[in-house]
Amino acid sequence: MKIMEIEGGRELSGTIRISGAKNATVALIPAAILTDEEATICNVPEITDTDALCDILKLLKVNVNRASESLVIDPRAMENTEIAEIFSKKLRASYYFMGALLGKFKKAVMYFPGGCSIGARPIDLHLKGFEALGAKITVEKNKYIVEADELKGANIYLDIASVGATINIMLAAVKAKGTTIIDNAAKEPEIVNVATFLNNMGAKIVGAGTSTIKIEGVEHLNKCFHEVIPDRIEAGTYIIIGALCGKYFKVDNMIPEHVDSLLSKLEEMGVKLEIGTDYVMILERNNNLKATNIKTAVYPGFPTDLQQPFTVLLTQAHGKSKVNETIWENRFMHVPYLKELGADIVVKNQTATIIGPTELKGSSVVATDLRAGAAMVATGLKASGTTTITNVEHILRGYEQIIEKLTNVGAKITLKEI
Numbered sequence: 001m002k003i004m005e006i007e008g009g010r011e012l013s014g015t016i017r018i019s020g021a022k023n024a025t026v027a028l029i030p031a032a033i034l035t036d037e038e039a040t041i042c043n044v045p046e047i048t049d050t051d052a053l054c055d056i057l058k059l060l061k062v063n064v065n066r067a068s069e070s071l072v073i074d075p076r077a078m079e080n081t082e083i084a085e086i087f088s089k090k091l092r093a094s095y096y097f098m099g100a101l102l103g104k105f106k107k108a109v110m111y112f113p114g115g116c117s118i119g120a121r122p123i124d125l126h127l128k129g130f131e132a133l134g135a136k137i138t139v140e141k142n143k144y145i146v147e148a149d150e151l152k153g154a155n156i157y158l159d160i161a162s163v164g165a166t167i168n169i170m171l172a173a174v175k176a177k178g179t180t181i182i183d184n185a186a187k188e189p190e191i192v193n194v195a196t197f198l199n200n201m202g203a204k205i206v207g208a209g210t211s212t213i214k215i216e217g218v219e220h221l222n223k224c225f226h227e228v229i230p231d232r233i234e235a236g237t238y239i240i241i242g243a244l245c246g247k248y249f250k251v252d253n254m255i256p257e258h259v260d261s262l263l264s265k266l267e268e269m270g271v272k273l274e275i276g277t278d279y280v281m282i283l284e285r286n287n288n289l290k291a292t293n294i295k296t297a298v299y300p301g302f303p304t305d306l307q308q309p310f311t312v313l314l315t316q317a318h319g320k321s322k323v324n325e326t327i328w329e330n331r332f333m334h335v336p337y338l339k340e341l342g343a344d345i346v347v348k349n350q351t352a353t354i355i356g357p358t359e360l361k362g363s364s365v366v367a368t369d370l371r372a373g374a375a376m377v378a379t380g381l382k383a384s385g386t387t388t389i390t391n392v393e394h395i396l397r398g399y400e401q402i403i404e405k406l407t408n409v410g411a412k413i414t415l416k417e418i
């Protein structure tokens with residue numbers, strides 16, 4: 001088991017370079033099997049979710065070559081085998097193989113996906129989309145069998161603007177006969193990144209990034225070269241850490257526009273920022289932060305994935321703040337640990353009320369999921385004394401070289417095997 005130990009209370013200063021986006025990468029890797037030739041993806045983060053998806057590629061006899069930040073994926077000799085539970089359970093995004101295999105072979109057999117326990121996480125909208133394209137779905141115990149004689153373009157309205165359903169339907173529709181229209185599609189930057197990748201291969205997708213996506217099916221997809229966008233959630237996490245502990249703290253190689261909602265909230269709280277074209281710098285520490293309210297929403301609203309680290313910052317603001325979580329029903333698991341360290345927080349009806357500022361004192365905490373883990377790292381860096389985080393495997397699923405990046409800006413943080 002791995003644990004993280006943080007000696008908190010230090011001022012952080014310097015530059016953190018943002019890696020490729022996890023939530024784009026985890027869709028791009030399965031999408032790559034759609035090419036009839038070879039796909040090269042660069043700026044791929046070295047995180048355990050990438051490894052888990054490459055293991056699935058290897059199971060499917062796809063040739064994968066990793067050279068530094070690039071992945072070369074050649075599916076020419078691939079076999080459409082069942083994706084066993086030990087592979088599917090490792091992460092949520094294994095479900096993108098359903099759309100990609102269906103699109104390529106008109107058949108996918110896969111056990112239920114895994115992922116963070118942040119809510120019920122149904123995939124009914126993905127399945128409805130596949131059905132609309134002509135697929136038949138059978139659920140055998142905890143295995144999905146999705147197959148079609150022919151995939152035909154369809155008009156699909158998503159009841160919820162789901163990121164996963166939007167991408168999965170795009171993957172299944174890209175080689176279908178005729179035109180597919182996805183209405184009330186999700187608009188997250190990761191969706192645009194995946195659509196661009198598919199278009200680079202020869203797909204005909206327009207409207208990604210808006211709520212209507214139109215896909216004209218094509219027969220072949222070619223060789224392509226593609227770059228993963230910077231991770232807006234990793235960037236947002238470090239910006240929040242900078243607001244908590246930083247001075248001349250630069251988060252570099254990012255797209256500030258992708259975290260506009262976060263930056264507006266920080267400015268409203270009184271955080272002094274310099275916003276460049278590809279960086280955000282926290283200029284000085286403000287011990288007089290103002291309280292504020294946030295409500296999580298689909299892009300470009302305040303991202304649920306930053307809600308947990310942002311709660312930590314709110315414990316240091318003067319007055320009463322509220323955090324209303326609207327996407328996931330179980331995303332306050334970091335709160336009991338924050339309270340143990342000294343925060344004053346009450347959670348009721350999907351809303352956390354935080355009274356600040358409160359002093360935080362290091363203790364032993366658990367990373368219950370990926371972003372709760374990021375919140376624990378932020379807490380440990382701010383708290384006085386030593387904070388020990390267990391279950392850090394969750395954190396390593398999504399933050400590339402977190403120990404090295406934070407050490408470079410002056411944090412005392414170590415990863416230990418016990």
Ligand code: EPZ
Pocket residue numbers: 023026092093116118119120121122123124125126127160161162163164165186304305327328370371398
């Ligand atoms: C993606 O999850 C991200 N994961 C999540 O990031 C992120 O929190 C989420 O989008 C929202 O931004 C990946 O990209 C791999 P959704 P996804 O489908 O696609 C409901 C992180 O920390 N819903 O947009 O699974 C669902 O229950 C993670 O990096 C249905 O009801 O999210 C939720 O309430 C965690 N039926 C809402 O929609 C469906 O078929 C949004 O889910 C699908 C979703």
